[in-house]
Amino acid sequence: MAAPIRCFCACSKNVFSPLLVKSKHVHLTTIALIKEVQTKEKIVIPKKTKRDSLTVLKMLSQTVGKDPTAFPYGYIDDPYLIPRTVSERRRFYLSKESGKRTARYVMSKYPQLFQAYQHDKPRIESYHLKTGEYTSQEPSEMALLERIIGRDVTEAVAMHKKLLDAGVKVSLSVNNELLDLLCYYDSQDPPSEFHDIDSIPEEIKELGEEEAVTQEVEVKEENQRWKDGNEAEQLFGSMEEKDSRSYNTMIRGMVKHQAFGKAFHLYNEMQEKDIKTDVHAYTSLVHAAAFIRYDHGQKWQIIEQLLKQMQLEGVRPNLLTFNTVLERLLRMGGKGRQKAVPLVSEMKAIGVEPSLGTYGLLVNIFYKDNLPPTDMLYDIMDTIEGQHFTIQHKSDVFFFKNAMDVCFKLKDVELAYRVDELMNTKENYRLLGDNYLQNIYYSKFLHLICSMDGPENMIAYYGKLVPSVLYPNSTIYIELLRSLETAMSYSTIPAIWQDISNYGQRYRQELVNTILEVMANAVELDSEVKEEFVKVARDVMKAFEESLTKRDTPLRWSASNLSHVLIIFIQGQDLKLARQVLQIFQQNQIIPSPGVVETFVDACMRIKNKDMAYDILKLAVSNGLTLASSLSQRIKTDFDLSDVDKKRVEDMLMEADLI
Incomplete structure (x- = not known):
């Protein structure tokens, strides 16, 4: 086996090589840098951030500005179908929704005609209609849960009864699930999305359209009220084992369906049995407090007692609780003003961040017609200016509309600009509310600009808002024209x-x-x-x-x-x-005014058109204007008339007995 080959540098130790010295210096420097890096903290590469499927689209949408000349995206891109008035816009959305419901009705009425889509993959459940058939037919908890998930109240109650008749003990968790369903829907099946003509009572069919709608609403409201001895009460009474969830569910159901007295009676029972009330039940009781007392002081006393009891039990109020209290204060006049600000301060102190609706409720509390003026909206804008909000409460969508109402009443266009700037911060515009609320907001905003600002801003904002978000009414256009006239x-x-x-x-x-x-x-x-x-x-x-x-x-x-x-x-x-x-x-x-007649004659004389002068003279004479005589003299003097023309003028005056 041959010996390994070794290579040596044939350089003498006494030979000076700048290149070698430089290479050696670089090598030593690199080693020093590596050691220095190793002595410092190690670089930690962060884990991959999980993002949803819309993250990229959201980031791309932020790079594109709004086109003020474009119609809203929801409209069909057809000039003949784009609505151009507020009423047309409303009819458009109603027609669109009506078409969807009609399609679903046809599919549910004639499912045999739509069998092809049953084999689509992947299967999208929301596209498939409910067949009303359940996989579990024999009495069991699994069958009961299947009907509860399907929100089939009648079938769920029937299956529960079968289980009891068969001697099967239903577990506490399943009973609570059924109790949730019964309390939410007041022991009735959910309202149907469709109304067959055969299902409408004959007495309603005979009424007119408006009367029928009114009658149907009254029947619906009556059916939504809690009835004594309903299925929920029967189930609750028959449950051998109950926990705090069972009681809390009953309280929330009773409040939802206006059985306020019963809800407080059950709450007192919970206190006696030392059963803990959760934050959702307490929030419902706060809402109900306004309906069991008439005096504002007594109402607030009950709400205050509930809040103190929450503190004793260690139940932390949430955003919904505080906003519900503010909603009750909204109807308490001066006392509402007195208690609202300390309540929001307490809200922040325990770490509950107010939503946009919280500030909207403050605006409503402090800006009532029967209360003295206040600077609350200015303070609110100083607090939230530049912030980004997301929807957290049902009242969030009313803030911008209510704030613009206040700006309009105060005639403060600068405050209106601040409100609009907040609305356009990031995605706050999503909290403008529905089409009706948007129309009020933009109408009052543009009306205020027209009446209180200069023509430059007025025309600029008109171009931004019309037609993309607003179709001005005649009142706004009149104010706009008057402002242009003034400027x-x-x-x-x-x-x-x-x-x-x-x-x-x-x-x-x-x-x-x-x-x-x-x-x-x-x-x-x-x-x-x-x-x-x-x-x-x-x-x-x-x-x-x-x-x-x-x-x-x-x-x-x-x-x-x-x-x-x-x-x-x-x-x-x-x-x-x-x-x-x-x-x-x-x-x-x-009859034209004398000034208009004089103006027309002056114009005729400038162009020397005597035929037109005869026309205005004839009009003045036929209407018996007093200036007809002086007008005839002007025509004779300023126009070079022949004897025939002069005779013609005199005949006009004689016919009217003006000579």
Whole structure:
């Protein structure tokens, strides 16, 4: 076997090599750095963060801004189907939901026609209709739980009775599950999503639509009230073994279905038996306290006793508890103001963070018409400005609407801007509420800007809000036009009228009168704006004609709006159209004002059109205006009339006995 080969450097020790020295120096430095790193703390690589399937989409959505010119995403992308008024928007959503329910009804009525989707994989349970068939038919706890999960109250009660008849002892946990179901639905089956015509009582069928709805609501409310000896009470009384969950469930069910006295009676029984009440039952009792006493002081005394008892038992109130107390204080007038702020301070002291609805309830408590003014909203905004909120309580969606209501009443546009900035912070806009609440919020916000801010901000916010989130009503448009008139900013009025027409407001009498008045009173206009005003006035005249066939209450001409149209045409030097307006005066037997007549004559004299001057003179004479004589003298003097023309003027006056 051959010896291993060894390599040696054939350098003499006395030979100086800068390259070798440098390499050696680098090597030593690297070793020193490694040792230095090893002496420090070790680098810990964090574990992978678990994220849901929408995390990437959420991050991408934050990189895209809102398009103020786009309609809401929920609408079908079809110009003929996009709603353009508040009522149309409501009908759109109702129609969309009605279509979904109709589809589900057809599938439930004729399931044999929809067998193909049964084999889809993966199976999505929410797409599959309930067949009403259960896998367990023999009496057992498993069969009972299956019916409880399916929220089938009638079948669950029947199965429970079968178990008892068979001598089977039902466990405490299963009894509690059944008790939960019975208390939640008041021992009745959940309301059906569909209503067959055959299931509607004959007495309701015979009523009109509105009366039938009212009758159905009254029956529904009556059925939702707790009945003595119902299935829940029978089950609770028959249970040999009961725990705190059983009692707490009964209390919550009784309060939910307005058996407030019974709930407190059961609570007293729990106190006597030393059974612990949970936070949810206490919250329900706080809600019920307002219905067992009439005096505000007595109501607060009961609520205070409940809160102290919670403290003694070591039950920590949650957000729902505090918000429920604030809801009760909302109806206590001055006492509500007195107790609300200390309550929120106590809330923060025990580590319960207020939700947006908590601050909304404070706004409602402190801003009532019968109470003196306060600065509570300013303090709230100083506290929560720039924060991000998520939905935690049912009242969260009312904060922005209520806050904007206060800003509108105070006429404080700067405070309104702060509220709107908070709404646009991150995803707070999701707490604006439903379509109705959004419309109130944006309507009052834009109305306040129009009345209290300059034209620049007014037009800027109008462009942001319309039509993406708001369809202004006629009141907002009138305020907008008045603000433009005050600021002498007339160039945007033609575009405003186009929006008025697009969003279903072109047949509003007061709005039409306002825009004509603003355009007629405009001064210092350039020729382009005057031409645009003429186009708007022509379209307004067209709207008057259309309203005769399209509206039950058509637009009506008056002396003022006809005069405004006439002035607009005169200012735009379109006397041909002005002459048509004179005919409308005559057709509707409307008497023009002397000022309008003088203005028209001046325009005729500027262009030396004596035929038009004859028309206005004829109108003045036929309506018996006192200025007819002076008007005839002006026409004779300022126009170079022949003897025949002078005779024509004199004949007009003689016919009216003015000579």
